[in-house]
Amino acid sequence: MATAMLEPSQRLRDLFSKGSQVDINHNVPIRRYYRSCQELMRMASVYLEEKDLENSYILYAKYIVLSVEKLKTHPDFNNVPAAEKAANRKALKLAFEKAEKLKPLLKNKYEEAYKKYIQQQERATELARLEKEKRRQEEENIKAEIENQKRQLEKEQMDAFLNERRRKELEMERLEIEAKYSDQAAKDTKQPLLPIDFALPPIFCNSSSSTENTSAIATAGVAVQIPPKAATTKPAINRSLKPTLITDNSTVSNVHNVDQLSTSFTASLTISKNKYGLRTIVSPSELSSKFMKCAEANTCKNIETCGVLFGKLANEEFVITHILIPHQIGAPDSCDTTREEDMWDFQDQYNGICLGWIHSHPSQTAFLSSVDLHTHYPYQCLMPESVAIVCSGKFNEVGYFMLTPDHGMNVIGNCRKIGFHPHPSNPALFEACDHVKVSSSQKVEIVDWRKK
Known part of the structure; x- marks a missing residue:
């Protein structure tokens, strides 16, 4: 992928540059280099038969650079037999022809790879946009959920406040009735203190509010402690992460x-x-x-x-x-x-x-x-x-x-x-x-x- 992102012409230049990285060591006999040139031609031909265009092109490039530039710098160049130099020049012509035929094939291959790379980049950009939109929608949903929880909490607090106020009103009414019948009882001790069918008013207290609401609501000079309901959200889980299997490759002595x-x-x-x-x-x-x-x-x-x-x-x-x-x-x-x-x-x-x-x-x-x-x-x-x-x-x-x-x-x-x-x-x-x-x-x- 790193090479596919380059333009086809640049990839061709880089490929030839890779083949040009050939150095001559004066300690190595020059005739060995001539033999090496022959091996380069053999291997380049094998790669070409196997449709390995890049390696074939690189080896032809090495042969060309060695024959045209590098061999002349060797101190024993003048001692090479004329027949061997002539054979090298003949093979050099063939290497040039093969390299020129490989260029359009490689260019077409690289153009296809570059086209696919551009398409993949466009798809990646679209996927990134969709992912960004998805995250924005999720954030809005979370924000809406928090707002709903906040409104629900305010409603529960208001209901608790109204229930408590109603309870107090009923309690005051009971106390008034009790006081009334207490006065009557003082006159007639045989009369019951309260009517038989009278019962204390129920206490309408929301069980969830009384245990979870922590807001203090003051009514008629009385402070009632109502603990607030804690807003909870699920922890975020990144499901794109996977456990990595680590293997231990042992080394082998030769x-x-x-x-x-x-x-x-x-x-x-x-x-x-x-x-x-x-x-x-x-x-x-x-x-x-x-x-x-x-x-x-x-x-x-x-x-x-x-x-x-x-x-x-x-x-x-x-x-x-x-x-x-x-x-x-x-x-x-x-x-x-x-x-x-x-x-x-x-x-x-x-x-x-x-x-x-x-x-x-x-x-x-x-x-x-x-x-x-x-x-x-x-x-x-x-x-x-x-x-x-x-x-x-x-x-x-x-x-x-x-x-x-x-x-x-x-x-x-x-x-x-x-x-x-x-x-x-x-x-x-x-x-x-x-x-x-x-x-x-x-x-x-x-x-x-x-x-x-």
Whole structure:
């Protein structure tokens, strides 16, 4: 609703501005940015097929801004092969065409949304007017009720006053009769004091007035206390308020025992929302066990093994479909890939999206070392959802990690040291991912190039 209140042309400008928020980090090799541009085109095409026009337009905008403005500022821009630059220019033309075709579609969509917003505002204004009129009528009814109660109280007080005055008149008449017959009795003591059929006049006193009226009415020099009737009204009750149900959502750690992945981990990570609003990555539950089986020989020799995660985008979720184990040089606490251009050919062959990387810790627990933090930085820099999976062979653990976007990315991005070196640990530079969902219904294929 917040965006629907904007005019369609403004929403289009804001959407392109969102896609323009792309920065270049000179520590990331420029050829990785070129590969990232290709992934942007793939994801934009998937979004377009799924009728997700906004995300498709944003990704095309990112591609355009990267290709036209940002890549030229990289210090290694002149070292990029001419063929790769030519391919980028060809894709850029396509991105412009797609973005221009999306503009009228988005504009029509936003115009419809804006029209509905205006109609809703008009309805809301009318409802507010009717509600105001209703409250005014209720206030008038309450005021009229108070006036009626006031008039009823005055009537009861007047009736009580008249009844009391009549009672006193009858009492005076009785006293006169009594005095008359008293004089006669003095002459003839056998004559009764009062006639047999004479009785005292009834006291006409309103029971409600005598107990509730507090006004003092003075008549013939006598003050009669008549308590007033209290005016009572029902308390106002706001029936628009409802009790709120508060639930306690427990947090889920992303370091798990390998043997429990297919049960507790799968059930606990079915989360629709996450801390940073990232798109979900679906990881097959068999992924860690299949990878560790391939790494078994190295693990026995206390040598790390690493692989690259590839997948696809479908219905706003990334699904890991392949693990590529490239040519590499391993050590007890590190692993370096070689022939990186072969990995790009693999990515083109399977039309996949790079979703992060995975490596083993033969003799340590699952965590990210200082070298691991620098290794993961380019992945997360190019795609915020990228995950670093660590499998501990000795402690039977699997961790799904990421650099903290608000701190870890800044610290590692500005760090120029190489090899193992200390980093400040408070606040933490990395954390467990809460946007990874493990699924037993998905399968993963491992491609091992070490034997090629």
